[in-house]
Amino acid sequence: MAQGEKITVTNGELNVPNKPIIPFIEGDGIGPDIWAAARRVIEAAVDKAYNGERAIEWKEVYAGQKAYDRTGEWLPKETLDTVREYLIAIKGPLTTPVGGGIRSLNVALRQELDLFTCLRPVRYVDGVPSPVKRPEDTDMVIFRENTEDIYAGIEWQKGTPEVKKVIDFLQNEMGVHNIRFPETSGIGIKPVSEEGTKRLVRASIEYALREGRKSVTLVHKGNIMKFTEGSFKSWGYEVAHEEFGDKVFTWQQYDQIVEEQGKEAANKAQDAAEAEGKIIVKDAIADIFLQQILTRPKEFDVVATMNLNGDYISDALAAQVGGIGIAPGANINFETGHAIFEATHGTAPKYAGLDKVNPSSVILSGVLMLEHLEWREAADLIANSMDRTIGSKTVTYDFARMMEDATEVKTSEFGDALIQNMDA
Numbered sequence: 001m002a003q004g005e006k007i008t009v010t011n012g013e014l015n016v017p018n019k020p021i022i023p024f025i026e027g028d029g030i031g032p033d034i035w036a037a038a039r040r041v042i043e044a045a046v047d048k049a050y051n052g053e054r055a056i057e058w059k060e061v062y063a064g065q066k067a068y069d070r071t072g073e074w075l076p077k078e079t080l081d082t083v084r085e086y087l088i089a090i091k092g093p094l095t096t097p098v099g100g101g102i103r104s105l106n107v108a109l110r111q112e113l114d115l116f117t118c119l120r121p122v123r124y125v126d127g128v129p130s131p132v133k134r135p136e137d138t139d140m141v142i143f144r145e146n147t148e149d150i151y152a153g154i155e156w157q158k159g160t161p162e163v164k165k166v167i168d169f170l171q172n173e174m175g176v177h178n179i180r181f182p183e184t185s186g187i188g189i190k191p192v193s194e195e196g197t198k199r200l201v202r203a204s205i206e207y208a209l210r211e212g213r214k215s216v217t218l219v220h221k222g223n224i225m226k227f228t229e230g231s232f233k234s235w236g237y238e239v240a241h242e243e244f245g246d247k248v249f250t251w252q253q254y255d256q257i258v259e260e261q262g263k264e265a266a267n268k269a270q271d272a273a274e275a276e277g278k279i280i281v282k283d284a285i286a287d288i289f290l291q292q293i294l295t296r297p298k299e300f301d302v303v304a305t306m307n308l309n310g311d312y313i314s315d316a317l318a319a320q321v322g323g324i325g326i327a328p329g330a331n332i333n334f335e336t337g338h339a340i341f342e343a344t345h346g347t348a349p350k351y352a353g354l355d356k357v358n359p360s361s362v363i364l365s366g367v368l369m370l371e372h373l374e375w376r377e378a379a380d381l382i383a384n385s386m387d388r389t390i391g392s393k394t395v396t397y398d399f400a401r402m403m404e405d406a407t408e409v410k411t412s413e414f415g416d417a418l419i420q421n422m423d424a
């Protein structure tokens with residue numbers, strides 16, 4: 001039984017004891033390699049920052065292969081109950097087979113605990129090799145809706161009685177005539193709700209205001225998927241207008257001024273709003289957005305989008321600042337206080353057990369967790385040490401292959417270097 005105390009929440013504020021119990025899931029594939037390094041780095045930073053007065057009491061909980069081997073279940077109820085009870089957890093990646101087998105345990109955790117925001121900050125760490133000319137221009141925070149959309153996994157396989165029933169219903173009762181090959185189609189459903197959209201966009205605007213960000217961009221494919229992605233855009237603007245009033249200036253307001261007074265007046269109004277520190281709420285269609293984040297990254301700041309778009313955007317943006325080896329994330333319910341911190345990447349099975357991959361994504365997810373607990377001194381120790389370590393070209397294989405004169409180290413050695421450089 002772990003010693004320590006529970007983190008609790010009162011009126012949306014976390015109460016963090018000096019020895020909080022934090023559940024962790026080691027993860028599949030490279031999970032054990034990166035988690036071992038991350039755990040040591042986080043412990044060293046907390047110890048150094050608070051001279052032993054604070055410490056994390058880790059509590060292992062099981063999911064994925066390790067859970068299956070021990071209990072015969074991929075995601076035991078006990079794991080969900082424990083995370084629910086202790087509020088904050090951190091996890092390694094979990095495998096999801098393609099085209100059959102179990103559904104994503106990562107998605108199940110997010111849905112079961114209603115962790116409606118997948119928050120993925122994307123910013124450049126000095127010295128990291130990147131495929132773009134000015135990686136430092138990319139500084140965005142993704143707010144990805146985390147519980148709905150086609151990502152929810154509501155689908156039926158080709159040739160089953162279930163899919164036939166759904167197709168018959170669509171054709172006979174809903175007047176659908178454009179399923180191109182009904183006999184050989186699988187069908188997926190894409191639920192996107194007003195409630196789910198509004199809580200996500202609300203959280204993104206609140207974050208932008210709190211963190212002094214400049215804009216929130218609603219990313220959607222609403223021209224094609226009018227009542228899901230298109231509605232996401234409309235509901236997003238509604239939240240902005242109805243709940244944030246004079247704290248925001250939206251592109252809908254801009255368009256209205258263009259209509260009534262012309263473009264010059266609209267530009268002036270937007271400039272004035274920016275000067276007053278208002279958040280600009282705008283939108284972009286997903287395909288062109290993927291081009292513009294590469295060509296004009298400075299124009300984007302906080303990004304609010306649906307589940308699948310957010311998944312694609314996360315990996316694309318991670319590439320711009322050096323790749324998935326350094327891409328942290330958090331799954332958060334801002335209303336209940338529940339949060340699970342995890343890297344953006346997956347289990348990278350070909351590297352499992354080789355002590356080779358970059359642990360930075362899960363370590364920086366730990367930094368996000370420490371910031372969330374307001375243990376900023378410990379978070380800063382890790383972030384600064386990461387700057388120094390990468391700055392001295394001590395890196396894992398993924399960065400070493402793109403750098404000249406790098407010293408390539410193993411996962412565990414990178415962890416050692418981070419701990420050593422906390423003293424520098």
Ligand SMILES: NC(=O)C1=CN([C@@H]2O[C@H](COP(=O)(O)OP(=O)(O)OC[C@H]3O[C@@H](n4cnc5c(N)ncnc54)[C@H](OP(=O)(O)O)[C@@H]3O)[C@@H](O)[C@H]2O)C=CC1
Pocket residue numbers: 030034092093094095096097106324325342343344345346347348349357358359360361398
């Ligand atoms: N939240 C989660 O738990 C997630 C789980 N997954 C699951 O992971 C499994 C594998 O997915 P896959 O599509 O291969 O994606 P992965 O993210 O696991 O790996 C893809 C590639 O990304 C690079 N990479 C990933 N992690 C690291 C790291 N820590 N350091 C350096 N490079 C890294 C490697 O590239 P290279 O070979 O070029 O060096 C790797 O081959 C699937 O079952 C998927 O469902 C996927 C995403 C998230």
Ligand SMILES: O=C(O)CCC(=O)C(=O)O
Pocket residue numbers: 094095096104105106107311314344346
């Ligand atoms: O759950 C999975 O296996 C994949 C999830 C994923 O890619 C993500 O959340 O970014």
Ligand SMILES: [Mg+2]
Pocket residue numbers: 311312314315344
């Ligand atoms: Mg992904």
